[in-house]
Amino acid sequence: MKTPFIEHQDDTAWLKRLHLLYVEDDEGIRSQLEQFLRRRVQSVLTARDGREGLALFASHRPDVVITDLLMPNMNGLDMTEAILKINPRTPVIITTAFNEIDYLLKAIDLGVEAYVIKPINTEQLLRNLLKCARNLSFEAAYREDNALLRLILSSLNEAVFIINAETKQFTYCNQTTETLFGYTQQEMLGQTAGMLHGDGVQFERLFADVLNACADSGRYECQGRMLRKNGEAFCCEHLVRPIVCDSAGEPLHLICVVRDITLQKRAEDILLEHQAQLNFLANHDPLTGLDNRRCFQDQLKHALARTRRLKTRLAILFIDLDGFKAVNDRFGHELGDHLLKSVAERLSSNVREQDVLGRFGGDEFVLIIEDAMDVAATVQVAEKLIRALAEPFEIRGHRLQIGSSIGISVFPSLAQTESEDAETLIHRADQAMYMAKRQGGNSFSLYEGNTGEDANPSQPR
16 A cells, blocks of 8 residues: 655655656646645646647756656657756656556666656655655755865865776865876876876885775875975975765775975974984083093993993093193194194094093093903003194194093992992092103003002003
């Protein structure tokens, strides 16, 4: 038993939006159904044959067409075919008492909305009209929302484009995409997204990563480089989300949002560079580039910890320049600074790469020798440095002659007291250096105390 069609208030509102074209060659049927329709829809145009109906459709573009099948001049199917060429989305309802199968199949091929047999069942006709009205309203709302969405997308500062997940071709791009990449929409639509990446193999790997990430987490984010039309590569931030078919679970399209981060990356690089400079200045002497006092003491603490753990030997050399003050007073601080830089370079070239060389300030330098084989080997290093610094320095046309006094302390010492920390070792080396200087300079002295801080430094050798 069929449920009778009952017009509700919502149904009436849907139907009242419709503009109809009704084509019927039988004047009695046409007049009767026209009156019925006028009470339920917004407007009704009527025609007596297909030719007249086609002319009315071309000039008024109604929402829905109701037509008889067999009519003079032009039959309903020929008129429907012509109407659908003008607007393929127009719903067409066929009303006829003629049930020839060939006509029915052609109507189906044309995509008519419904086929109502005469005498017309008005309840069935209203159901079909209501379906048409609802679909047309939904399509209008979709077009309105889509137009609003496109307006929003065109106003974004980010490039937004849509890629077919199977063909990898662009199906949409907003205005910013044109500005960012230099291509027009016509140049991009239908092309593969690889045109923005250059390297085809790299793009294929990237696209596979995108699909895998979208399948796992529903999104893909990265920073990388893309190409403009002129071949320029730029840094960008890339966000991809899939449009998934509910039935298969596979992405049909990929929505890509690209933001130019060239200025951001440049600012980050400048910040990192400045931070690196600050870190360097915090740990190094600005004149010579050697470790400063704080950094050297930290290095010595770590070296002592390793020496204790590995049960090896460590030596500290405290180096003070002889005659530097006289050079500085005679030629000025600027030339004195150049001399200190030359001293640092000469010291660096005469020690091992793993040794730690630092400047304590003024004309004082310090050296850590880890894995010192024995005292004799350390003495050889001290003698080598004394000979190196005794060689003249050629600076800005001046031949400068200086010397050096070196104090040596070793760990573990003969005393091996618990107080042998970094500060103690530096203090002992400093004491030994002053002993070498009191003996005339240009020599070294080894701290040989065996009772801790009060031990007497050795005589220079």
